[in-house]
Amino acid sequence: DAKTTQPNSMESNEEEPVHLPCNHSTISGTDYIHWYRQLPSQGPEYVIHGLTSNVNNRMASLAIAEDRKSSTLILHRATLRDAAVYYCIPEPMDSNYQLIWGAGTKLIIKP
Amino acid sequence: SQTIHQWPATLVQPVGSPLSLECTVEGTSNPNLYWYRQAAGRGLQLLFYSVGIGQISSEVPQNLSASRPQDRQFILSSKKLLLSDSGFYLCAWSKRASSYNEQFFGPGTRLTVL
Numbered sequence: 001d002a003k004t005t006q007p008n009s010m011e012s013n014e015e016e017p018v019h020l021p022c023n024h025s026t027i028s029g030t031d032y033i034h035w036y037r038q039l040p041s042q043g044p045e046y047v048i049h050g051l052t053s054n055v056n057n058r059m060a061s062l063a064i065a066e067d068r069k070s071s072t073l074i075l076h077r078a079t080l081r082d083a084a085v086y087y088c089i090p091e092p093m094d095s096n097y098q099l100i101w102g103a104g105t106k107l108i109i110k111p
Numbered sequence: 112s113q114t115i116h117q118w119p120a121t122l123v124q125p126v127g128s129p130l131s132l133e134c135t136v137e138g139t140s141n142p143n144l145y146w147y148r149q150a151a152g153r154g155l156q157l158l159f160y161s162v163g164i165g166q167i168s169s170e171v172p173q174n175l176s177a178s179r180p181q182d183r184q185f186i187l188s189s190k191k192l193l194l195s196d197s198g199f200y201l202c203a204w205s206k207r208a209s210s211y212n213e214q215f216f217g218p219g220t221r222l223t224v225l
Binding site: 100 | 147156215218219
């Protein structure tokens, strides 16, 4: 299974962009890269996923390095509601529906 | 639209007592279903997953068991709880025929074993 490395925590100011890094140097060529977030005392929610190209949706953007060994989740204008733990999860093609969760990055938003 | 329900929301149980947590999904059919446990400050640990009625795969040996008596019902049980069973239990579902595994989570059950 691909291993991930994320900062334990990050701080950002409200209304500013946030770049959350993830290192997944052992990822294989066919593994999707998922990002989820978990607000306090709630279940995780899907944020975005990608394979090779950069991806955008209404919540965030995902920038994937050309060698796919790292990715960055971008929140374009952070709000207090974006304070959460963000998980970067590679999904192997042969994962049999499993996602392997690390400890994630706790994002703190300062007003 | 699809919704996922879990109950109870919180539970305090003595060591050695039985456990039953229930999860139901509405608005979809033939989902993959998952039970996770989360210790404080940690990531999610997959306990069980199911691809169909009566089909359960266990990921971690423990005193917990899971059952799927109906297509959209997933139950987590224990005959005798241990202190180490305390945690935040999450049920999730995903679409069966999907090229990627987007999972949708319920609100969770916070279990404290005393």
